[in-house]
Amino acid sequence: MKLGHFLSMIxxxxxxxSLPLVNRVEPxxxxLPFFMFWIVLWVILTTLIMGIVFKIDPANQEGGDTE
Structure with missing residues (x-):
């Protein structure tokens, strides 16, 4: 599950x-101003990454009991 932990940290x-580096209005x-676009982009990326983590988690595999 190390990969899942790493992906969750991204x-x-x-x-x-990265926010201090992209803190500008233009372009x-x-x-959207660049700063707001950056935040929206990370919301979308976070959703995708958490979906991948869910898929690779052994507890979510078919027939896998965690109890």
């Missing part, structure tokens, strides 16, 4: 450490 680290992307 959104946290991406949001925490506009899809009509």
């Amino acid at each position: 959104p946290f680290l991406g949001m925490l450490f 506009f992307v899809l009509g």
